[in-house]
Amino acid sequence: MRVEDAPDPVVEQPTDAVVRVVRACVCGSDLHPYHTMAAADGPAPMGHEFLGVVEELGPEVSGLSRGDLVVSPFSYADNTCEYCREGLHTSCPRGGFFNSAGVGGGQAEAIRVPQAQGTLVKLPVGEDSELLPGLLTLADVYGTGYHAAHMARVRPGHTVTVIGDGAVGLLAVLSARQLGAEQIILMGRHRNRTDLGRFFGATDVVPERGEEGIAKVRELTGGHGTRAVLEAVGHMPAYEMAVGAVRAGGVISRVGVPQYEAAPVGFGSLFGPNVTLTGGPAPVRAYIEQLLPAVLDGTVEPGRVFDRTVSLEEVPDAYRAMDRREALKVLVVP
């Protein structure tokens, strides 16, 4: 992991914008290439969560001006196609992900944003606002946690289990609370994280895993399990816990990127009890306008997931700290 000088990004397509990054951060999913990418593969841009100031605009971008403070979802999209209109921006045919196909990353001084008009959302605060960390969570982790709860159709009075005490899991707790869940069981073992989970609305914390963890959830729910299970990890043991913790007729909603392809879905797991499996990469663009007001007025404080701040030069330390679970989520101030 190293920091390198790269050419300044420029407008390449008429629908592009160039954004000077004001805040970025490191995502749990950034740790996957951190583990697997070889140095020999050469320099690669990293990061997909950022907010910043518009510096340049392509001629086809309207609704934005130079100097606007904007937040970007972790994937870009035109926001006009039939998928975007349904709120499924991650399936936009003109959309894509940062750090690929010639598009850079958010852990940088500046970044080129394709489909800028459909992607970027103007923020009604200044560069010096204390709300920037909370607003930055709209780029990924808050919208992803919300996607989990939304796809699980969490409603007032529902019971919910959240698997995983990373930033997404904790903000899935917050989202389930916002949607009116009555009982929210957070499965996680890191005390400082689960404490934040309680602050966000968790009513119970289960540090146990596997069969023991499932038994605890069942114990807390009169033997039934919870109506929704929000799975924010992505490994097979988390899937198995989800199957064990969900109530008959309930929903398992996954936002942890699955590190497996095949999983149990037959009579003995999902089919027999009419359990629904849903979720996927979050179309966070679909949720930004909806989640923004409560961040702006301080009703919710998703920015509390950041427990460390680094400069761009210190980003390698940030990866190390998150990888060792010394930091929950690291804010980057370029």
Added chain:
Amino acid sequence: MRVEDAPDPVVEQPTDAVVRVVRACVCGSDLHPYHTMAAADGPAPMGHEFLGVVEELGPEVSGLSRGDLVVSPFSYADNTCEYCREGLHTSCPRGGFFNSAGVGGGQAEAIRVPQAQGTLVKLPVGEDSELLPGLLTLADVYGTGYHAAHMARVRPGHTVTVIGDGAVGLLAVLSARQLGAEQIILMGRHRNRTDLGRFFGATDVVPERGEEGIAKVRELTGGHGTRAVLEAVGHMPAYEMAVGAVRAGGVISRVGVPQYEAAPVGFGSLFGPNVTLTGGPAPVRAYIEQLLPAVLDGTVEPGRVFDRTVSLEEVPDAYRAMDRREALKVLVVP
């Protein structure tokens, strides 16, 4: 497969009823034990679809009288617990399935029905009604097809693929049509069945299977696939076709009992395109009151799935004919 004299069923529990069977039938799922059960296992009752006349009632059954013509769902349930109140009768803790735990089958002259008050639904017609075949489909195949469409949240204007041209698949077509689907693609290869599917509302028929079948569905939907896929088969190739035919953000709804436990659900199948997997054994009791009026007034004719009628003595021929695909669904008149 043989027909044997068995002791007359009697009321054993105060919540039981004994019903004289007026119409029964053979289900596609009856063919599983037909293939696998050894004669050496001894005599076993068969069948789980029937309507008939109440002959005896336990002292705790109210709302029913001797002489009532009633239809029974393929599973019994109390219709009062929290699962039943949510419409998930197949998860009723006091419920169960016929042909097990001392409860007999529907391919008989009479049957004991546990939880009779919650299970049986009185029919406002006589034993000689021409509507009996249609009303009998409420016991399983119509309610199961409807469950597939209901769980997939089919709405007016939606596109739907139905996999399987058995009775359940054909009635899933009918149900999708009732819920307002605009395009209904039926995947099936038996011309007489797919013709009935067209009568029930299929707009397109795809006889191809596998990759070829998927390509046809994509071709018929501008490359997108359909918003809902109703899977009424239960074998892995049908699951794979469902994954290939579903639109991003869509729903695969299974009512064919899965003959597999593990299946692809990762980034490359369900997760990446935010596809939802749902379904299970249908709580048909939940749908009977809702589906009944259109059967009674002839708006829908689900009874058209029956293409052969046999006596109780001829039931072994009925299994043979269905197994050889010579009959779609066989009506039994004891």
